[in-house]
Amino acid sequence: MAPEAKHDQLKPVQELLESGVVPEMYLQQLKDEHQVGDGPLPLMDGPIIDFSLLSSFNSEELSKLRSALSTWGCFQLVNHGMTSELLDEIRELSKEFFKLPLEEKEKTTLHEYSNKTKEVSKTLFKAMSRSLKLDENRFFELWGDDKEDIIHARFNFYPRCPSANQVVGLKAHTDGSAITVLLQDKEIEGLQVLKDDQWFKVPIIPEAIIIHVGDQLEIASNGIFKSPVHKVVINPKCDRISLAMLPLPNPEKEIGPLKELITEDRPQMFKRLKDYGQIYFTYMASMERQINAVKINY
Numbered sequence: 001m002a003p004e005a006k007h008d009q010l011k012p013v014q015e016l017l018e019s020g021v022v023p024e025m026y027l028q029q030l031k032d033e034h035q036v037g038d039g040p041l042p043l044m045d046g047p048i049i050d051f052s053l054l055s056s057f058n059s060e061e062l063s064k065l066r067s068a069l070s071t072w073g074c075f076q077l078v079n080h081g082m083t084s085e086l087l088d089e090i091r092e093l094s095k096e097f098f099k100l101p102l103e104e105k106e107k108t109t110l111h112e113y114s115n116k117t118k119e120v121s122k123t124l125f126k127a128m129s130r131s132l133k134l135d136e137n138r139f140f141e142l143w144g145d146d147k148e149d150i151i152h153a154r155f156n157f158y159p160r161c162p163s164a165n166q167v168v169g170l171k172a173h174t175d176g177s178a179i180t181v182l183l184q185d186k187e188i189e190g191l192q193v194l195k196d197d198q199w200f201k202v203p204i205i206p207e208a209i210i211i212h213v214g215d216q217l218e219i220a221s222n223g224i225f226k227s228p229v230h231k232v233v234i235n236p237k238c239d240r241i242s243l244a245m246l247p248l249p250n251p252e253k254e255i256g257p258l259k260e261l262i263t264e265d266r267p268q269m270f271k272r273l274k275d276y277g278q279i280y281f282t283y284m285a286s287m288e289r290q291i292n293a294v295k296i297n298y
C-alpha cells in the first residue's frame with residue numbers, strides 16, 4: 001500500500017456486514033426530488049476526453065474540457081497512458097483490500113498507480129488552467145509543487161444487498177478534494193451524477209478513468225468549474241468496488257478564488273480559507289453542500 005493510502009471506508013462496510021444495522025449514510029432518502037417517475041435513468045452523455053490531446057494542449061480538446069467542467073463537472077478520460085492491465089490489477093487489488101494486509105506485489109502495483117495518477121492529475125491541472133487562459137501552474141499550485149503533492153486513496157466496497165432499493169451505496173455528496181480520479185468497477189454500474197436537477201447514470205467505459213471536480217477546485221475557479229453532486233446505488237446481486245484518488249491541497253495553505261477569475265461580472269463567490277477538509281467534515285451532516293459554508297452571500 002502506498003504510504004498515503006487510507007482505508008476510511010473499511011469500517012462502515014464491515015460493521016454493516018457484521019451487525020446487519022445499516023448506518024445512516026447508507027440509507028436511501030425515501031423521497032428523492034431528483035428522481036422523476038420510476039422509469040430508467042438517462043445515461044450521462046457528457047464528453048469523453050482524450051488525455052493525449054490534452055497533454056499537447058490541443059485547443060479543441062481544451063475547450064471540450066472547459067465545457068465539461070463547467071456543465072457536468074466530470075468526464076471520462078481515455079488515452080491516459082495507464083494500461084488496461086494496470087487498471088484491472090488495481091480493480092482486483094481493491095477487492096482484496098478489505099482482506100488486509102496486501103502482498104508486496106500489490107503494494108508495488110498500488111504505488112505505481114498512485115504515481116501515475118499524480119502525473120495525470122498534474123497535467124490535468126495544467127490543462128484546466130490553460131482552458132481558462134490562465135498561467136498553466138495556477139491550479140497545480142493549489143495542490144502542490146514538484147516537492148509536495150498529497151494524494152489520498154479511498155477504496156469503496158459496495159456489498160450486494162437484496163433490499164437495494166432501500167439502501168444507498170453512498171448518499172448524494174460532492175467531493176472535498178481538488179479533483180477526484182475515480183476508477184470504477186468494470187462490470188457493475190452504480191455511480192450517478194446530478195445535472196440540471198436530474199440524476200444520470202455514469203456508463204462504464206472499462207479503459208477510462210472518471211475525473212470529478214472537487215469542492216476546492218470549484219472554489220479556486222470562482223465557481224466556473226462545478227463540483228458535481230453524485231451518489232452510488234447498490235446492486236441486489238453483485239458486489240461493486242471503486243477506487244477514488246483524491247489530490248488534496250496542503251491544509252496549511254490558504255486557498256480561494258484565483259484573482260484572475262474575479263471580475264465585475266463574476267464577483268468573488270467564496271471566502272479564502274485553509275484546511276477545507278476540516279470544514280467539509282464539520283458540515284458533513286448538517287449541510288447538503290459543505291461548500292455553502294464558505295460561500296459569500298449565501
Ligand SMILES: O=C(O)CCC(=O)C(=O)O
Pocket residue numbers: 154156170175182184190191230232241242243244
Ligand atoms: O464508487 C463510486 O463510483 C464513487 C465513489 C465516490 O463518489 C467517492 O469515493 O467519493
Ligand SMILES: [Fe+2]
Pocket residue numbers: 173174175230
Ligand atoms: Fe464522491
